[in-house]
Amino acid sequence: MTHHNISLKEPKISPFYCAESLTGQDGQARIVLNDELYTLRITRAGKLVLTKGSNQSSGMQVPQ
Known part of the structure; x- marks a missing residue:
């Protein structure tokens, strides 16, 4: 008889987010x-774009 080491743990599920909820009214x-500061935006075509920016150029303080 062969014994298999089977894990009965639940599979890890990644968090799920609605893009409109993340981006708010300004998209x-x-x-x-x-x-490092990044900007996620929704384009007019309904696509998501993630860009890397400088927190110094925006004048924004990066939260700790």
Whole structure:
């Protein structure tokens, strides 16, 4: 008889977000990763664009 090591743990599920909820009425969200500021925006064509920007040029303080 062969025994298999089977894990009965639930599969890890990634968080799920609605883009409109993240971006708000102006269609943009600021995201910080490793002290770098990114902008997520919804285009007129309904696509998502993530761009890396400088927090110094925006004058925005990066939250800790």
